[in-house]
Amino acid sequence: MFAKLHRKSLSLSLGLLLTGLSAGAWAANAVPAVDAGVASANQTVQVTLVLKLRNQAALEDYIKQTVTPGSPNYQQFLTTSQFAAQYGATADAIARVQSFLQQQGLSSQVLPSHLAIRTSGTLSQFGRLFQTSVHDYVSRQDGHHFHKPASSLQIPSAIADVVAAASGLSSERAYRPHHVSASAFTALSSQSPKVSALSATSDGSSGNPTASGVPGQYTVGDVANFYNINPLYKRGVVGKGSTIAIVTLSNFYPSDATAYWSDIGLATKPNRITQVHVDGGGAIDGGSGETSIDVEQSGGVAPYANIIVYDAPNAGNGYVDAFAQAVSDNIADSISTSWGLPEIFNFAALNVAGASNTDTSDAGDLRAFHEIFLEAAVQGQSLFAASGDSGAYDTVRDLGAGTAVGDYTAPLTVDSPASDPYITAAGGTTTPYSYAFGTGPTESISRESVWGWDYIQNYFDTYIGPNVINLFSSGGGGGVSVYWHKPFYQVFTDGIRRSESHQSLVYNDPSAGPTTLLQLPSRFTGRNVPDVSLNADPETGYIFVSTFDGGLLAGEGGTSFVAPQLNGVTALLRQSTGHRIGLWNPQIYAIQNIFGYGRFSAFNSVRAGDNWFYYGAPRYNQGAGIGSLNVANLDAFLRAGF
Template identity: 80%
Template sequence: MFAKLHRKSLSLSLALVLAGVSAGALAADVKPAVDAGAAPSNQTVHVTLFLKLHNEAALEDYIRQTVTPGSAHYQQFLTTSQFAQQYGATDAEIARVQSYLRSQGLSSEVLPSHLAIRTSGTLGQFGQLFQTSIHTYVSRTNGRSFHKPASAPQLPAGIADVVDVATGLSNEKAYRPHHVSTPAFAALGTQNAKANALAVKGGGSNGNPTASGVPGQYTVGDVANFYNINPLYKRGVVGKGSTVCIVTLSNFYPSDATTYWSDIGLATKPNRISLVPVDGGGAIDGGSGETSIDVEQSGGIAPYADIVVYHAPNTTNAYVDAFAQAVTDNTCDSISTSWGLPEIFNFAALNVTGASNTDTTDVGDLRAFHKIFLEAAVQGQSLFAASGDSGAYDTVRDLGNGTGVGEYTAPLTVDSPASDPFITAAGGTTTPYSYAFGTGPTESITQESVWGWDYLQTYFNKYVRPINLFSVGGGGGVSVYWRKPFYQAFTFGVRRSEPKQSLVYNDPSAGPTTLLKLPSHFAGRNVPDISLNADPETGYVFVSTNDGGLLTGEGGTSFVAPQLNGITALLRQSTGHRIGLWNPQVYAIQNIFGYGWFTPFKAIRTGDNWFYNGAPHYNPGAGIGALDVANLDVFLRSGF
């Protein structure tokens, strides 16, 4: 199948990444980044004003009805203009905001959804508009420069009753792609025997002809084997008439995807990839491989669907703008993203990497995404987000997990935007395989399990040499911002937040400093919702020109989100209509019918993500569980 395979290494030391967090109860004596003074006042930036929704409770009720069989508005999804008329800002409200912006010398553009107004201007203009000064800061951690308000911005009184959130005053945050590689075990003098795969449903390459049957070298054909997609292909269901969209923060080479599909022998619709740059577009950079994965996986699962890639720079404002554009364009039947940050980075009053002791992000980013996701849901667009690759401790990949001087503790946390209740959070599993390293014996994972690399750490520490893989695994846990949504109200296994969870910085001069205490026993939204194979040890091949070509031993929940995106395209063709928000539908089916040979779900009963264990019911390690796509198709076509 492939002439040459090579593996990209995962560094076992976790570097710090700048991330803004918010809340009032944070200590102000954490060493700040260097304030380099006022940012250039003539620097041009994009700022988006998100407007307050009308009748938000009625909107959520309507969304429930669109995906509840028997309801008055079942599958009666709205157009963008209908959403604008019923729930968006009024023409008078928009005119008032635009008039105010013009008085400040700012032009503006209104989204057709009436959800937001985009504007661009200089930092000086926006500083004056929001009654703050915007400074340049230099991180003491990695030398990165960024700008942000030096004091909390204030919404102008004349438009404060209309505008809810303003994004774009800071370019401090940088999101991470949820993609990981197999550790460089070869450097430890080991030999991996994982190619001795156990039998899996579909018979490996004896099932789907594009499958490899080899763990670490799996293709979309293996995904079809694992999750019973092949019956749809045999019916001619290949995504025709569907459009899948990717929201990403790096551009990529479309030839990566066509090369991947060609190399595995997959016939696809030609000339089906379109690129839409937002806020200037993303760069070809270290995140380009993520975009390649997203396109290759979604487009490989649904080989005749059209693909639109909305790419933007890696800033909060651009990420929000890209999602808003994809949703308001309303050509996407389903949308996935594989980028995120810990949810708690949105609600502290201090940057935990020491960037500034005055933060202005608050929870505005969460609210901005939420408004967009509500619009997508009522328009029937299915949304998917990777839940993260740091198990139950989502801050570890950004901040580490040590207790030494200058280090941060690791509270139980979940990833955003996956934690929003109106997006489907994609979790990770490990599929059955056998493995051996160095002089150690061969061991096996005999059933699909929650992905967490503590099983590898235990093996290495026992047989080979000590190694620290904490906390690599499928993201999952309990949101401490979003309350438990209606569709999880009757789901057995849903958890509350754990007590005694704090983010603590061991200040070199002041000693341990508590930055944020998380609420205990909070009845929050649980993630993930659905999980598929994501462990790099049972992972995939993909093509990324920017990363050297063909790679193997790749994984992360960033494979699962686009796979669900592609599966939705198949379901859209099969049912003849958009699927809409998955969550209320899949939870209802699971709550009523449970698990069994005829249901769409397989319980993930074993493994853990370093805290939450697999179980014969919902669990925050794997959610509802893994899919049987053919069975899900039957349920959706019958109206269950």
């Protein structure tokens, strides 16, 4: 079936891989950077003004009704124009903002949803507009050059009653793609790993002809076997009439996806991929493989769905604009993304000069994403985001926190935008397999478990020696938001937790000593993530095709695979039910809370494993959420109106 398979990890620096760090292009700067002075006044940038919603409480109530069987507005989703008329900014308010921008010499473009205005101008113009100056900075961590406001933005009083947030004036942070390569075990052993699958599926079904059955070389066919998707295929449910959207921050080669589907022998709808380059589009770069994964997985699970790829630059307002465009267009029935950053990187304590280290107000894009996600929910668009690949400690992959080369502590943190309550957070599991390395004995994972590489860490500590390698904290992202409060759909869910006490991000300055950059709220009644999980461990991972990364690769995983798989599942459910599914979360939590686990459940409880802090359990847990899917059963619940 496959040719020229190789594990991408073997081409990486072993030290870099095992600490969980990535190349500097994805690094974030939590340490106060060196101020290099006022940025070039004539530098042109784009800024997006996210406008305040009207009647937000009524909007949230309407969203709840659209996914509540028996409600008079059940499945009565709005069009973009209806959203604009009922909940977007008024025409008078928009005209006032446009007039104000014009007076400042700034252009403006209003989205049809009346939710955002895109504007372009120079740094000096925006500095005057927001009563700040924009400076150049150099990261003390990796030498990265960027610009950002030297003080907090002040929305002008003339439009402060209309504008909720401004995105794009900082180029400091770049979002990270959430996929991971299998560890370079062969570099530590005289013989290749002995790996074999113990079970074809989680529920006994099997037989998808595109499946490989080989851990590390799994395909979308194996996903169908694991999670009982095949009964839908047998009914002719393949995503016909559905449209999938991918929001991403790198361009890609569409031929990667068609090559992947052809290589595994999957028949698909021809000419199904459309690209929309937002703000000029993303680059062909180190994130291109991520986009390939997203298209291959979502389009492989739903082989006859249409696919729209919204790609934008990985800087400034690119991510916000890509989501805003995908939602305002309102063509896609479901949307997924596999990029993110620690939620805490949005806090004022890490962004605003002079802010208290306890200031967890949003100085980033949390509010901007939230309003966009509310619009998507009321339009019936299902949203999915990868929950991250750093277990319960989301900053580790970005800062090297808690590792041998790290200068930071590692507080318990979650990823954004997955932590938003109006998006479904996609977590990760390890499916059953056996493994052995070198002269060590064969050990096995006998049932689906929360993905966390401490099981491999323990094996190495025992049979190779303690402290020889460090795999902390690779695993499925999960935990408790310290910004978003517990949403209504988690109120009656057994296993929901508050944030832990005594969590701080501390920079261990070699010359000045420890500096506390952020003290996280203790016992915060926050939104718990993830919501639902599928196989994501690279050791029981997948193949994918990426021209940028060298072709056909094996031993790949991460929650980046799960988010698009759920996107594809939604396309199947869209065809099967005959309507959009809408926001998953209230529906899946209700089904689990009411019907529990068992033979006819829509979910498989994930009771084993951990993500370095949170453990699997026969209930909701912060490693795997409410569990993994039984798609055929979920489809039956949805068609019956549960």
